[in-house]
Amino acid sequence: MLLKCYSFMVLLLLSAPLAGATAEDLLKDLNGDGSVYFLGFGDSITWGVGDGTMPGGYISSAPDGDGAGGYVARLGTALGIPVRNAGIAGERLVDQGEHRFAGTMFATNADIIGIMEGTNDTFDGTDLGRYQRAYQRMLNVAVALGKQPVLLTVPQACCDHGHGRPRLSEISNTVRRLAAVNELPYADIERAWMTTCGGGPGCSLLCMPEGLHPNSKGYDVVAQTLAATLLEIDIFAADGAAKLESALGWAPGTVVVKAAE
Amino acid sequence: MKIIFPRCRKWFLGFGLLAAALASLSACRDAGGGPAAADGQAAKRSGAKRGLRLLQASLDSAPYTLASSASEKILQTGRFGLPSDYVNYPSGEQIIGAASASGAPLFSFAVPLDVPARQTVLVYGSQDDSGVNAALLSDDPGEIPDGMSAVRVINGVDGAGEIRGTAGAASAGDNVPLGGASAYVYAAGGVQPVQIASSRGAVLFSAVVELKPGRAYSLWAAGEAGYFVAGRLLED
Numbered sequence: 001m002l003l004k005c006y007s008f009m010v011l012l013l014l015s016a017p018l019a020g021a022t023a024e025d026l027l028k029d030l031n032g033d034g035s036v037y038f039l040g041f042g043d044s045i046t047w048g049v050g051d052g053t054m055p056g057g058y059i060s061s062a063p064d065g066d067g068a069g070g071y072v073a074r075l076g077t078a079l080g081i082p083v084r085n086a087g088i089a090g091e092r093l094v095d096q097g098e099h100r101f102a103g104t105m106f107a108t109n110a111d112i113i114g115i116m117e118g119t120n121d122t123f124d125g126t127d128l129g130r131y132q133r134a135y136q137r138m139l140n141v142a143v144a145l146g147k148q149p150v151l152l153t154v155p156q157a158c159c160d161h162g163h164g165r166p167r168l169s170e171i172s173n174t175v176r177r178l179a180a181v182n183e184l185p186y187a188d189i190e191r192a193w194m195t196t197c198g199g200g201p202g203c204s205l206l207c208m209p210e211g212l213h214p215n216s217k218g219y220d221v222v223a224q225t226l227a228a229t230l231l232e233i234d235i236f237a238a239d240g241a242a243k244l245e246s247a248l249g250w251a252p253g254t255v256v257v258k259a260a261e
Numbered sequence: 262m263k264i265i266f267p268r269c270r271k272w273f274l275g276f277g278l279l280a281a282a283l284a285s286l287s288a289c290r291d292a293g294g295g296p297a298a299a300d301g302q303a304a305k306r307s308g309a310k311r312g313l314r315l316l317q318a319s320l321d322s323a324p325y326t327l328a329s330s331a332s333e334k335i336l337q338t339g340r341f342g343l344p345s346d347y348v349n350y351p352s353g354e355q356i357i358g359a360a361s362a363s364g365a366p367l368f369s370f371a372v373p374l375d376v377p378a379r380q381t382v383l384v385y386g387s388q389d390d391s392g393v394n395a396a397l398l399s400d401d402p403g404e405i406p407d408g409m410s411a412v413r414v415i416n417g418v419d420g421a422g423e424i425r426g427t428a429g430a431a432s433a434g435d436n437v438p439l440g441g442a443s444a445y446v447y448a449a450g451g452v453q454p455v456q457i458a459s460s461r462g463a464v465l466f467s468a469v470v471e472l473k474p475g476r477a478y479s480l481w482a483a484g485e486a487g488y489f490v491a492g493r494l495l496e497d
Contacts, residue, residue: 102488102489130389133321133388133389134321136321136322136323137320137321137485137488137489140320140321140322140340140341140342140489141320141489143340143341143342143343144341144342144343144489144491177363178323181323181324181362181363182323182324182340182362183324
């Protein structure tokens, strides 16, 4: 009996981290309203701050944008689906984003909810456990309302914000863990940054010298990585870029995300 | 009523009422404007009278898995606010356990030989506030009178205090504490309005449903008062 109980406890503990994320047929009209509709939820990086800035340019501060750009608009164009940008610049997930999330979910017919938030939590020193619980709360709301959440890890920083790199990695690891235990798909933006930033100091995907918000190329990378996730394409595979270009009818060389070596 | 985020008390109160109204609308819409069907209606009631299910009501918790010391397989995974069908589980004395998919916590219940035919493991509470806990509930409605349905209330709403429920004109349970279930009461079968409310009167869930004669149901509310509450009618 003792052995049986021990085996039982081991079974329970082994079952704890559920097997990796699944992404089965993600572009689905879940609410049956006739369209597949995407909503992007997050902070300034969802809103599109910094868009319009090109690699190699140096600017004193990233342009605020009007919410019509960024990765959300690019995704809509790439996939040919309606999208809504629900980003708010400067927002933390803890105590801020989590509070407006349920209301946002009730007020939208979106089928797919992209969540990328945590950069401001990083620089505000938010407790990671609290971050994980708040994020879990949001995922549970979305799933209970019949929506498909897609998690996004956060871009890495550099230069003036380079001191945040370790914490940003912890945030991204938390996002990966949440995706795994909830069996939800995620787009690994941090990994795309690692493969695509380029050598040398800084990162060709970020506004410089602030090193926090993506530039136009950076938003291309976010949108392409997310599109690949939604289409169940491994963008980091050797043939990932070609597959995405083929799926979207793009000319070869359009995808800027680099494969993992 | 405990409010999780006191600075937004008014907003949350308004939102709670809006959410309840939307939930009601949603329930009606899902049924094409008519009565909503009970979640888990497809559950096998069959000859297998034994059954176990997991209801996950903790809003800030990951899915939970259900297992038995008498089985080498995971019996079920329960996700927040979603209905779970009953699953068969081994007979005999055993330990039933529920573990978070994130690794902790883990709850266990010793189950003797003479268990009720059907049981529910309810995970409830909040990691941030009240703490997460679990309860093993008996789902035995007894002998249901002809033409009647059995209905009860399960409280998985953190911060709402005691809750109550109604099915048509019948009270389905009063002063049901967090983590508890009321005794089954008998309500007239047929299309009926059902409602779950906090003891202070805030409506947490309402819908128009069809109660089938001879069947047992649970009015289940899950989540956190003032933030998000999911209400369901489950067929037991």
